[in-house]
Amino acid sequence: MKRRLGLKENALIMMLRSLDHSNGLCNGIKMICRGFAKNVMHAQISSGHCAMKHVFLPIIQIT
Numbered sequence: 780m781k782r783r784l785g786l787k788e789n790a791l792i793m794m795l796r797s798l799d800h801s802n803g804l805c806n807g808i809k810m811i812c813r814g815f816a817k818n819v820m821h822a823q824i825s826s827g828h829c830a831m832k833h834v835f836l837p838i839i840q841i842t
Contacts, residue, residue, distance in 0.1 A: 786812050792822065798836070803829025810834070 786792070790812045798804040803824050810822040819835045 786815075786820070788812055788814055791825075802834060803827055803832060804834060804836075 792810050792812055794808045797806050809826040810824050813823050814821040818838050820838055822834050822836055824830055824832045
């Protein structure tokens with residue numbers, strides 16, 4: 780059974796897994812989804828020491 784997560788621009792999201800501590804991408808950080816490209820999501824960090832920083836997150840398939 781395939782499931783699909785639908786996100787819209789300006790949706791609030793939270794990181795559940797640390798990706799890069801030096802860029803503020805750690806557990807529990809809150810972000811705002813700003814847009815999508817083919818395999819990446821553009822987000823803006825809205826909390827923590829890296830607030831207002833723009834990041835690009837890879838879109839991965841979990842099977």
